[in-house]
Amino acid sequence: MKFSDEMLMAYADGELDLVTRAEIEAGMAADPEVSRAVERHRALAVKVKAAYQGVLDEPVPASLASLAAAPVAAPVVSLGAERAARFARKASSFGWGYPQWAALAASLALGIMVGVLVMRGPDAPFTGTSGGLMARGELETALTQQLAGSMGTGAPQVGFTFRDRSGAYCRTFHLQREAPLAGLACRAGEEWRVQVLAAATERADGLRPAAAMPMAVLQAVDAAIDGEPLDAQAEKAARDAGWQAPPDVAE
Amino acid sequence: MSTPTPPDDLRDQLGELLPRLRRFARVITRNVQDADDLVQTAVEKALARAAQWRPESRLDSWMYGIMKNAWIDEIRARRRRERVHAPPEAGEAVGDASAHARDIALSVQAAMERLPEEQRLAVALVLVEGQSYKEAAELLGIPIGTLMSRLARGRAALQDMLGEVQ
Numbered sequence: 001m002k003f004s005d006e007m008l009m010a011y012a013d014g015e016l017d018l019v020t021r022a023e024i025e026a027g028m029a030a031d032p033e034v035s036r037a038v039e040r041h042r043a044l045a046v047k048v049k050a051a052y053q054g055v056l057d058e059p060v061p062a063s064l065a066s067l068a069a070a071p072v073a074a075p076v077v078s079l080g081a082e083r084a085a086r087f088a089r090k091a092s093s094f095g096w097g098y099p100q101w102a103a104l105a106a107s108l109a110l111g112i113m114v115g116v117l118v119m120r121g122p123d124a125p126f127t128g129t130s131g132g133l134m135a136r137g138e139l140e141t142a143l144t145q146q147l148a149g150s151m152g153t154g155a156p157q158v159g160f161t162f163r164d165r166s167g168a169y170c171r172t173f174h175l176q177r178e179a180p181l182a183g184l185a186c187r188a189g190e191e192w193r194v195q196v197l198a199a200a201t202e203r204a205d206g207l208r209p210a211a212a213m214p215m216a217v218l219q220a221v222d223a224a225i226d227g228e229p230l231d232a233q234a235e236k237a238a239r240d241a242g243w244q245a246p247p248d249v250a251e
Numbered sequence: 252m253s254t255p256t257p258p259d260d261l262r263d264q265l266g267e268l269l270p271r272l273r274r275f276a277r278v279i280t281r282n283v284q285d286a287d288d289l290v291q292t293a294v295e296k297a298l299a300r301a302a303q304w305r306p307e308s309r310l311d312s313w314m315y316g317i318m319k320n321a322w323i324d325e326i327r328a329r330r331r332r333e334r335v336h337a338p339p340e341a342g343e344a345v346g347d348a349s350a351h352a353r354d355i356a357l358s359v360q361a362a363m364e365r366l367p368e369e370q371r372l373a374v375a376l377v378l379v380e381g382q383s384y385k386e387a388a389e390l391l392g393i394p395i396g397t398l399m400s401r402l403a404r405g406r407a408a409l410q411d412m413l414g415e416v417q
Contacts, residue, residue, distance in 0.1 A: 005403055005407070006399050006400065006403045009399070009402065009403050009406060010384070010399065013377065013384070015383065015384050040410065041406065044378075044406055044409060044410055044413075045378045047355065047359055047413070048359055048363070048374060048378040048379060048409065049378055049379055049381075050355070050359075051355065051357075051359035051360050051363070052274050052277060052278055052360070052379050053274075055270065055273055055274040055277050056270040056271065056274055057270075058270070058273070060269045060270060060273065061287055063287075063291065064269055064273075064287060064290055064291055064294065065266065065269065067291060067294050067295065067298075068262050068265040068266040068269060068294055068298075069262065069266055
């Protein structure tokens with residue numbers, strides 16, 4: 001063959017100068033084998049690129065996004081509405097499949113894979129919606145009604161409450177399913193959107209103070225919190241007001 | 252000992268670039284966790300060296316170069332530690348795809364994983380990331396001829412592993 005494989009490759013990649021290109025095109029016209037070789041290069045290039053295209057659609061882990069988003073001293077976790085909405089759009093009508101759960105877990109900073117497969121069905125504590133992953137069932141009830149520190153056994157427990165930078169109320173929680181889970185949910189309209197979910201370690205006495213929160217949840221809290229957690233009185237007032245974000249108070 | 256604050260536009264551009272950096276990392280590390288660790292390392296390095304970045308130059312090429320170097324350092328460190336590389340978790344490497352497309356993606360990824368490091372880097376930069384030969388050669392620190400020969404050998408090996416393309 002008149003042309004080297006590297007030349008044909010470079011032609012397929014659009015890397016040749018005009019003159020050489022014309023020579024190769026003449027060669028392709030004269031010899032179908034040359035055309036086929038170029039076509040093989042092109043087809044392989046398309047295949048290889050396509051094989052990794054899916055990575056671009058994956059949610060960027062919060063730990064990475066926050067790294068690029070703000071100075072290290074004040075990271076901002078943006079595992080929020082947009083990403084959750086993207087998850088939900090991908091989820092098909094029959095609910096979140098394993099890949100979505102896996103993707104969510106993988107996106108949660110530490111990449112802990114929790115036993116989420118059991119969390120589907122009518123009494124699931126979460127549901128994927130167009131607005132993100134929303135708390136449901138007993139978790140939703142606990143987030144809406146429970147005051148921090150009131151200890152139930154086995155049921156979801158609310159850790160503490162704070163307001164994020166947008167003014168919305170956020171609450172940490174523990175949940176006992178297949179495995180102990182901890183997370184952070186923030187008020188979104190009339191619902192609680194789960195921002196972070198991670199495997200938790202359980203203490204022998206069943207008490208789970210904030211200190212027992214997984215690092216992923218604590219980081220999300222640190223990134224989101226505006227000021228200090230609410231005290232008991234403020235928390236109760238917020239609950240009684242239906243968790244509506246109060247208008248911003250000038251400092 | 253505080254480093255100068257990286258300019259916001261660098262952060263913004265890095266943020267936009269993250270999906271592509273993750274893709275590149277996935278190709279060269281062959282492992283989801285390693286890939287994200289590598290991106291994290293590279294972003295941290297980039298922010299720390301923000302002063303070296305020229306806004307008029309291409310951020311993607313600069314980042315690919317940082318990632319390539321960081322990955323080679325990592326491989327060397329691992330070899331020193333004589334640690335066996337964890338087998339790639341192929342199943343995790345797939346995004347949204349139909350079953351058929353996923354099969355193809357998996358087989359291409361499996362074939363890519365078996366390429367020698369330097370060929371995989373060349374293929375990753377040119378075919379996956381769309382860098383020109385010149386850009387890829389520059390950031391790998393090799394002559395264009397060497398880049399082309401690695402690229403051609405990598406493609407030939409892939410072609411062999413994947414069988415003839417219809």
